Amino acid sequence: MGRTAVVTGASQGIGRATAVRLSRDPSIANLVLVARSADGLDATAAACATGIVAVHQLPYDLGDLDGIPALVAGIHERHGSIDVLLNIAGYAEPRSLLDTSAQNLVTTFTVNVFAMLVLTREVVRHMQGRPIKIVNIASTAGITSRPGWVAYAASKAAVVSLSQTLSEELAGTGVRIYTISPGRTATELRRKLAPEEDPNTIMQPDAVADVIAMLVGEGERTLDGQNIIVRQQI
Amino acid sequence: MTFGMVVLAGGIGRRIGRPFPKQFLLLGGKPLLVHVLEKARPIVELEQIVITCPEAHLEETRQLLENHGFDRRFRCIVGGGTRQESVYLGLKALEGVDSVVIHEAVRPLVTVDEFRALIASPDENAMYGIPISFTVLRGHEYVEGLLDRDELVNVQLPQKFDLPKLVAAHEAARAAGTSFTEDASLFVQHTGERVRILPGSERNVKITVPADFVMAEALYADVIGRGS
Numbered sequence: 001m002g003r004t005a006v007v008t009g010a011s012q013g014i015g016r017a018t019a020v021r022l023s024r025d026p027s028i029a030n031l032v033l034v035a036r037s038a039d040g041l042d043a044t045a046a047a048c049a050t051g052i053v054a055v056h057q058l059p060y061d062l063g064d065l066d067g068i069p070a071l072v073a074g075i076h077e078r079h080g081s082i083d084v085l086l087n088i089a090g091y092a093e094p095r096s097l098l099d100t101s102a103q104n105l106v107t108t109f110t111v112n113v114f115a116m117l118v119l120t121r122e123v124v125r126h127m128q129g130r131p132i133k134i135v136n137i138a139s140t141a142g143i144t145s146r147p148g149w150v151a152y153a154a155s156k157a158a159v160v161s162l163s164q165t166l167s168e169e170l171a172g173t174g175v176r177i178y179t180i181s182p183g184r185t186a187t188e189l190r191r192k193l194a195p196e197e198d199p200n201t202i203m204q205p206d207a208v209a210d211v212i213a214m215l216v217g218e219g220e221r222t223l224d225g226q227n228i229i230v231r232q233q234i
Numbered sequence: 235m236t237f238g239m240v241v242l243a244g245g246i247g248r249r250i251g252r253p254f255p256k257q258f259l260l261l262g263g264k265p266l267l268v269h270v271l272e273k274a275r276p277i278v279e280l281e282q283i284v285i286t287c288p289e290a291h292l293e294e295t296r297q298l299l300e301n302h303g304f305d306r307r308f309r310c311i312v313g314g315g316t317r318q319e320s321v322y323l324g325l326k327a328l329e330g331v332d333s334v335v336i337h338e339a340v341r342p343l344v345t346v347d348e349f350r351a352l353i354a355s356p357d358e359n360a361m362y363g364i365p366i367s368f369t370v371l372r373g374h375e376y377v378e379g380l381l382d383r384d385e386l387v388n389v390q391l392p393q394k395f396d397l398p399k400l401v402a403a404h405e406a407a408r409a410a411g412t413s414f415t416e417d418a419s420l421f422v423q424h425t426g427e428r429v430r431i432l433p434g435s436e437r438n439v440k441i442t443v444p445a446d447f448v449m450a451e452a453l454y455a456d457v458i459g460r461g462s
Contacts, residue, residue: 094260095260096260096263096264096265096268096302097263098301098302098303099297099298099301099302146263147260147262147263147264148260148262148263148264149263150263195254195259196259196447196448197444
């Protein structure tokens, strides 16, 4: 039986590229696309149309943490399992310290950290004792200083920490958690972080999607628990 | 002698589809405009600092001043449709000062010492300039002539002018319908008076195209001791 994969942040960027990549993966039967933007999900689903996987769109705002248990339960009920969880949704509002509002901190951490944690908890709750692969997208901003991106960078550092902690906590249960820290990637989020940058000169989302696809492959058993840095090499 | 300052922060973010104006770009984590204003803050001779900005970003700029603790010497006004018009409106907003320093948000690596030296210069009107280090030719599709770079200067800001004379020059330019990309040329053209060229710095870069920003980031990292 094919696996069910849930992709958050599927309306654009790395999420969309990953969805398209997995839509051709014969080990996947169902691809559940989650994002705020219904229009963006339509575009991603259209890009997946030539694939071999059943694609399901689920518009949802991950800022609503309280609704996540019902969201996960609904996916599980419909498809019978959630075997792959790809926490790709991200939020960034770069500001200097003195211009950073409390709301900016709350929104950034809610989408980038808390939603990821609640989704993971709910998926693990439903899949006790069965193999699951979870990939959490952090960033190189989470491991080095990024002046002006204090909320975003701190949230990504939290992603690295929570991923490594949960990987150990869930060791031996069949849950494998991977962290990917992409370097500069040509996404809408990156455009907010570095508006002066030419997106054609940096890594494209497809490159990150290829790494994610490799990690969620059923044969991958050695890289979980690690923070894997993905950078465009010259 | 009393001094005021006009800071041009009139970008509207059109170039390469930038989602917000250049003056709000973060360099080393701080908006470009804040870099400039922080250099002006310790200079007590600057009694008034007027920042010209687009109407659509007036409130955002005021909020920036408040967030970063700039006092009442600093105030924002709505600029004009062109750089020249924005300078003129900034000059008219200064009250009771003899001399004006003009600078722009897109030159964030200006130093406090450069402001101080300009103000202290005995010349009534002065600007920073650096030699042209590359070859320049006249032409469009084909080369049409030579220019002697030894006779040319790369114009930098900040600049300093006698305020009433610069206002008069601007009004003459308005009456004549002439337009200029900076104020030393406008001033010389419409007053015939001399403007002293002070030696500028290669580091006082103007951020115009994306590659300038990459260079500014490297220069700033060097300034704060984080260069590689």
